Amino acid sequence: MSTIWDARARLYDVFEASDLRRGPAKAKLFRAVTDRTLFLAIGTGLDIRHLPSAGAAITGLDISGEMLRRCKNRCRPYSGTLNLVQADAESLPFSNDVFDTVATSCTMCSVPDPLRALREIYRVLRPGGRLLMFEHVRSKEPILGIALDLMTLFTRGGGTEMNRDTLANVAIAGFQVVKVESVFLDIILAIHAAK
Amino acid sequence: MRCRGRFSLVWIFAVADLAFLALVAAATTAIMHFAHGLGLSFPLTFLLGMSVAMGLQTLMALAVAPLLGSIESMVPSMIVGMLSPMGVCTLDILGVDHGRGASIWIGMVLGALCYFYLQFYGHLCRRELRRSFTDGGV
Numbered sequence: 001m002s003t004i005w006d007a008r009a010r011l012y013d014v015f016e017a018s019d020l021r022r023g024p025a026k027a028k029l030f031r032a033v034t035d036r037t038l039f040l041a042i043g044t045g046l047d048i049r050h051l052p053s054a055g056a057a058i059t060g061l062d063i064s065g066e067m068l069r070r071c072k073n074r075c076r077p078y079s080g081t082l083n084l085v086q087a088d089a090e091s092l093p094f095s096n097d098v099f100d101t102v103a104t105s106c107t108m109c110s111v112p113d114p115l116r117a118l119r120e121i122y123r124v125l126r127p128g129g130r131l132l133m134f135e136h137v138r139s140k141e142p143i144l145g146i147a148l149d150l151m152t153l154f155t156r157g158g159g160t161e162m163n164r165d166t167l168a169n170v171a172i173a174g175f176q177v178v179k180v181e182s183v184f185l186d187i188i189l190a191i192h193a194a195k
Numbered sequence: 196m197r198c199r200g201r202f203s204l205v206w207i208f209a210v211a212d213l214a215f216l217a218l219v220a221a222a223t224t225a226i227m228h229f230a231h232g233l234g235l236s237f238p239l240t241f242l243l244g245m246s247v248a249m250g251l252q253t254l255m256a257l258a259v260a261p262l263l264g265s266i267e268s269m270v271p272s273m274i275v276g277m278l279s280p281m282g283v284c285t286l287d288i289l290g291v292d293h294g295r296g297a298s299i300w301i302g303m304v305l306g307a308l309c310y311f312y313l314q315f316y317g318h319l320c321r322r323e324l325r326r327s328f329t330d331g332g333v
Contacts, residue, residue: 018264021208136266141316147273162266179328184267185313186320 004159005064005110012044012067019046022134025183026050026105029132029190033058035100038124040089040117041107043067045074047134053080056101060084061092089117097126105134108166110159118173125195131175133191138163140186148187167191211263212271213310219255219272220279220306221299223248227280228298231287244280252276271313279305 019026027050034056039047042060044067051058060075060082062068068084075082087093089111102121111117121131139145148162155162167189170177175193183190230244256272279302286293286301293301 018261018267020204020262021264021267024204139270143274144270144316147270147277151269151273177328180324182317182321182324184264185317186324187266187270189324 006066025190026134029134030103032132033101033103037101038099040104042071045071047105048074048078057081061087063088090120092120092124094124096123099124100126101130103132108135109161109164114164114169118169122174122195127195129195131193135166136188137166215259216271216275216310217303217306219252220275221302223252223276224279224283224298224302227283228295241284248276248280275306275309
């Protein structure tokens with residue numbers, strides 16, 4: 001899995017560089033990041049600019065060493081506390097109930113077993129802690145849903161599934177979904193959940 | 196000022212999305228029109244036209260993805276890239292004689308219609324989500 005993401009790190013910024021479009025929604029979502037925060041699958045650090053610089057001690061985690069190497073450059077101008085850890089989202093190297101917030105950005109499309117990753121998040125999040133997710137999911141609109149199923153046939157090899165029901169998985173993992181906002185149709189969602 | 200800037204950005208993306216979908220639809224209908232002109236059997240024409248159209252729309256979506264967003268461009272582009280060429284095939288089945296120029300115009304109209312449908316669906320999604328999560332959780 002890490003090999004795929006090491007290879008994708010080279011072009012990751014090009015195809016995820018639509019910050020002009022998604023940036024305001026990410027900034028609004030990640031404004032709620034506070035105290036001890038785990039940013040899951042931080043990638044090349046594109047979202048660091050949306051994280052609050054004060055009041056949070058952030059641990060950025062990614063499975064790919066190449067992603068983290070690129071992320072280090074984006075960490076430098078960040079004035080808050082931000083440490084990077086290389087680890088698998090499905091097996092988090094942290095004790096139970098240690099984080100106040102967990103944030104994800106297009107992560108649940110990329111982990112092989114999203115439910116396992118969500119259960120790990122549940123484990124490391126303290127009771128009452130917040131889960132903030134910027135994720136893309138399968139549309140409920142039939143034609144859009146079929147288009148996403150077809151796209152998954154091509155993107156799966158590269159480690160991305162376009163048609164997951166992340167909102168249902170969040171609930172199955174035990175979280176209470178507090179608020180969901182549409183970023184793009186019912187495909188890209190800003191999800192607020194609590195343990 | 197910040198609010199006005201955000202408002203302008205929304206309009207810029209709205210125009211860019213509309214122009215992109217109209218362009219994809221025009222290009223893919225033109226391809227299908229060209230395929231019909233080759234004089235092959237209908238299934239072969241359909242297969243060839245759809246394959247080239249899907250390849251082209253993928254390339255076009257990849258080209259604009261850094262600006263318009265990967266999912267925001269690829270998903271609508273795929274829908275338009277599938278439906279617009281089928282419009283040409285439908286006209287062919289119905290025996291409607293149309294030139295290349297008319298095909299491109301048909302494509303652009305279909306692209307615009309798809310854009311407005313997605314805008315409408317987006318509005319429904321936002322309304323539904325607001326309605327579902329006003330009571331503090333589900």
